[in-house]
Amino acid sequence: MLPRRFWFPAFALLVLALPLLPVPEFWITQANYIGLYALVSLGLVLLTGVAGLTSFGQAAFVGVGAYTSAYLSVSLGVSPWLTLFIGLALAVVVALVLGALTLRMSGHYLPLATICWGLALYYTMSNMEFLGKYDGILGVPALNFFGMSLADGRAIYVLIWVIALAAALGVTHLLDSRPGRAIRSLKSGSTMAEAMGISTFRYKLTAFVLAAMLASVSGWLFAHLQRTVNPSPFSLGKGIEFLFMAVLGGVGHVWGAFTGAAVVKLVEDQLQVLLPKLIGTSGNFEIIVFGLVLVAVLKYAPEGLWTFVQRWVPSRQRTKDWEGAAPLPARSKPEPGSVLLEAKAVRKQFGGLVAVNDVGFTIRAGDIMGLIGPNGAGKSTTFNLVSGVLPLTSGEVVFRGQNVAGLPSRAIARLGMSRTFQHVKMIPEMTVLENVALGGYLRTSSGVARAMLRLDRDEERRLFAEAEKQLARIGMAGQMHELAGNLALGPQRLMEIARALCTDPSLLLLDEPAAGLRLKEKQALADVLRQLKREGLSILLVEHDMDFVMGLVDHIVVMEFGTKLIAGTPAEVQASPVVRAAYLGTEH
Numbered sequence: 001m002l003p004r005r006f007w008f009p010a011f012a013l014l015v016l017a018l019p020l021l022p023v024p025e026f027w028i029t030q031a032n033y034i035g036l037y038a039l040v041s042l043g044l045v046l047l048t049g050v051a052g053l054t055s056f057g058q059a060a061f062v063g064v065g066a067y068t069s070a071y072l073s074v075s076l077g078v079s080p081w082l083t084l085f086i087g088l089a090l091a092v093v094v095a096l097v098l099g100a101l102t103l104r105m106s107g108h109y110l111p112l113a114t115i116c117w118g119l120a121l122y123y124t125m126s127n128m129e130f131l132g133k134y135d136g137i138l139g140v141p142a143l144n145f146f147g148m149s150l151a152d153g154r155a156i157y158v159l160i161w162v163i164a165l166a167a168a169l170g171v172t173h174l175l176d177s178r179p180g181r182a183i184r185s186l187k188s189g190s191t192m193a194e195a196m197g198i199s200t201f202r203y204k205l206t207a208f209v210l211a212a213m214l215a216s217v218s219g220w221l222f223a224h225l226q227r228t229v230n231p232s233p234f235s236l237g238k239g240i241e242f243l244f245m246a247v248l249g250g251v252g253h254v255w256g257a258f259t260g261a262a263v264v265k266l267v268e269d270q271l272q273v274l275l276p277k278l279i280g281t282s283g284n285f286e287i288i289v290f291g292l293v294l295v296a297v298l299k300y301a302p303e304g305l306w307t308f309v310q311r312w313v314p315s316r317q318r319t320k321d322w323e324g325a326a327p328l329p330a331r332s333k334p335e336p337g338s339v340l341l342e343a344k345a346v347r348k349q350f351g352g353l354v355a356v357n358d359v360g361f362t363i364r365a366g367d368i369m370g371l372i373g374p375n376g377a378g379k380s381t382t383f384n385l386v387s388g389v390l391p392l393t394s395g396e397v398v399f400r401g402q403n404v405a406g407l408p409s410r411a412i413a414r415l416g417m418s419r420t421f422q423h424v425k426m427i428p429e430m431t432v433l434e435n436v437a438l439g440g441y442l443r444t445s446s447g448v449a450r451a452m453l454r455l456d457r458d459e460e461r462r463l464f465a466e467a468e469k470q471l472a473r474i475g476m477a478g479q480m481h482e483l484a485g486n487l488a489l490g491p492q493r494l495m496e497i498a499r500a501l502c503t504d505p506s507l508l509l510l511d512e513p514a515a516g517l518r519l520k521e522k523q524a525l526a527d528v529l530r531q532l533k534r535e536g537l538s539i540l541l542v543e544h545d546m547d548f549v550m551g552l553v554d555h556i557v558v559m560e561f562g563t564k565l566i567a568g569t570p571a572e573v574q575a576s577p578v579v580r581a582a583y584l585g586t587e588h
């Protein structure tokens with residue numbers, strides 16, 4: 001069988017050779033539209049399937065590309081090759097403005113917002129005198145490629161499919177890169193990604209802009225294929241159809257966009273002929289069929305049709321090509337025994353409830369400190385205050401000499417504080433290695449363009465070498481190629497530690513790392529933590545399990561009802577009647 005790396009070139013050659021074969025014109029036209037639709041759906045794969053942001057308004061961006069080129073080339077005689085870039089620039093500006101306004105919305109507000117701006121852009125296009133209102137613009141010139149006219153369907157086919165295949169390749173490369181993993185992390189909420197130093201808003205905006213650019217290129221091609229533009233193909237209805245294509249094909253997969261575009265275009269045309277004959281009257285009956293199909297797909301194949309094809313494609317393991325890669329940059333480490341973190345009168349109020357009441361403690365470099373206390377004592381809140389997940393009501397957190405109170409968690413991560421979560425936060429569909437590599441985000445720098453062009457390979461090798469090193473440090477190198485979602489809880493918690501270590505932290509914050517673990521797993525975890533301490537790492541540990549903590553830590557702070565009850569060595573704390581009272585509920 002043909003090795004996997006040759007599949008794409010072979011497929012691309014096959015697709016691009018189509019017009020040379022005696023294929024009827026009708027099928028070439030169909031293929032042209034499939035290519036155009038696939039470009040828009042591909043944007044939706046990135047935006048909706050990967051980043052988890054649902055948009056009903058992509059057709060409006062197709063309109064931006066189409067109208068820009070039609071107007072500038074017809075009215076002002078600008079070269080269509082120039083209008084492509086002007087349309088792209090306009091789409092980027094519109095996407096940046098709309099994205100800045102709407103992408104901070106969550107839940108169902110964002111899809112509603114996309115409907116609003118989809119409608120707004122559509123009516124803008126429909127009501128502008130200079131854009132020909134509902135009649136649109138006629139007589140759009142054909143593209144001309146170095147003297148060769150692309151007026152013919154077969155000629156423009158090559159351009160459409162070169163662009164569509166290049167876009168598919170670019171998005172595939174992107175998804176397997178530093179910015180791609182950041183975009184993939186968006187679906188699991190912002191807390192973990194931000195703790196790894198990722199600006200989630202920036203990557204939401206990136207995905208949004210890229211999807212708008214793909215739609216705009218599709219619109220440009222559309223204008224010069226049809227040679228006329230009017231508002232109807234850019235309506236909200238079409239926006240919904242693009243989303244339908246992506247979901248039907250497989251909204252989480254690059255090739256799902258192509259599958260969906262092909263199935264919808266081909267079936268739509270057949271149904272448009274067949275249904276009126278069957279029913280005996282004309283009408284858009286195919287829309288009803290598509291509605292029913294969508295319900296069935298969502299119920300029985302929520303991952304889309306592409307997954308049925310994918311089952312026959314053997315999955316490819318990442319080839320280990322990072323042997324001997326140069327190490328990633330490391331940060332300067334604090335002097336052993338020096339003050340690393342100082343929490344000063346840290347306070348958090350939730351309305352009338354004082355969850356953390358002027359708590360203070362110090363962590364020295366090389367120490368493991370335990371923060372313990374009964375349920376609801378305020379441990380997790382303190383932890384979230386220190387790591388920047390929650391803003392303080394008052395007080396100071398000084399980390400490596402800098403007051404970090406008020407800084408967002410990604411800025412604190414940048415200074416060398418890294419954390420794990422009480423409920424494991426990971427990307428289940430990524431491998432263990434890729435999840436750990438997320439921790440190296442701040443130590444690397446490749447952006448979207450470098451990733452799409454595959455210019456980031458050297459840095460990726462260095463990153464994966466580091467991720468494997470950290471996995472080996474906690475004894476999990478053997479599981480690096482497994483999907484993170486398939487791991488048991490114990491290894492998942494260890495994986496989170498490896499991810500935090502990949503940030504090269506000076507202070508590691510562990511939020512109840514032993515929760516839900518079996519005894520053997522707890523022992524393995526304790527061994528790992530002791531090993532890390534021997535290597536000079538400082539750790540703040542929030543824990544419930546007293547036995548686990550006592551054998552491990554140098555200092556303990558005990559909290560109860562939001563206040564610091566006592567602080568001391570494990571022996572002092574164990575001997576304290578106050579602590580026993582707090583834990584066992586006896587009088588003190």
Ligand SMILES: Nc1ncnc2c1ncn2[C@@H]1O[C@H](COP(=O)(O)OP(=O)(O)OP(=O)(O)O)[C@@H](O)[C@H]1O
Nearest residue numbers: 350353355373374375376377378379380381382544
């Ligand atoms: N976002 C919030 N809004 C309102 N109250 C909160 C919030 N987060 C925590 N609390 C309250 O603050 C108090 C301390 O909670 P916290 O989760 O920090 O305790 P904990 O010691 O970590 O407990 P556990 O061991 O059960 O996780 C509790 O009374 C809790 O109900």
